[in-house]
Amino acid sequence: MPEPQRQSPPPPPQSHPRITLIRGDITKQHADAIVNAANSSLLGGGGVDGAIHRAGGPEILEACRALRASHYGRGLPTGQAVATTAGRLPAHWVIHTVGPVYSPNDDRSALLTACHTNSLAVADTLGAKTIAFPAISTGIYGWPIADAAHIAIAAITTTATNVKEVRFVLFDDAAYEAFLRATQP
Template sequence: MPKPRITVVRGDITKQDTDAIVNAANSSLLGGGGVDGAIHRAGGPEILEACRALRASHYGRGLPTGQAVATTAGRLPARWVIHTVGPVYSRNEDRSALLAACHTNSLKVADTLGAKTVAFPAISTGIFGWPMADAARIAVATVRAAATEVEEVRFVLFDESAYQVFAQALTSPTPPP
């Protein structure tokens, strides 16, 4: 199986014209701050309605950390939003496998949808406190190692410093997460 082409761009994930964008969601699936809030605001009420339906049918207690699920993208240029809940960073407990699972499971969901292009944010690096360089290393290594039909994975970073960190991770030989 060929590996996806990985690119890094500076920009707004809500403006990406890809088959799917990944939402760094909170477990409630009902919107929040950061990327999650931006996606819900830009995508409109259709995303929240779809998330409420998921909560009512399968995820009454919320989406577990590392798992992923898809909804409509509402008014976004993408067709789907893949919601995944990243882990909160801890200095005392290695949660790297959960962060890697966010990427792996999002790509698995993308495969079930038939998505060929997927845009990811820097999962867990905002309010969840994951150090950017480590998150970039884990994200890039996980996508490189993934068995997926996705042809392009685009890491979309909002600010220049995050962009530079992900660009560096992309050009560095990355050990597995």
């Protein structure tokens, strides 16, 4: 009787990805994976989350409902990441991560860092080579854009991964400028 085929684990992370900044719409990105700044319910919402669910179609919501019915009955915890189909988006996968709500009295930067590092880890398990991130937590969650940009860039540049390119897709000029400043020494 032939031995069952075993799926090999992803190769160990090798290096740091190239960072690209784009002013635009994340739902239009041709990438292996795009990151959704999701809410913990995984069932859609406003901002980036709503845009991804609308553009990706019902397949994404269906996959998120399946996750809620299995592993994430209470929702996806802040800082963690999980992948689904990208539905009708020009990507292969959507990696959902829940950013922290900004608090001037409580340092939640480790959770924002975790959103980025855990998204890269999920991308590695998928074999993704290109990934597009929004400016996580900077919309309704109120994180100041300059600080969020610094945290995001630091997380990406200090995390070993097999991802070759990380694109930050930024919705407006202020976000683009903040991320540009964060990439400069």
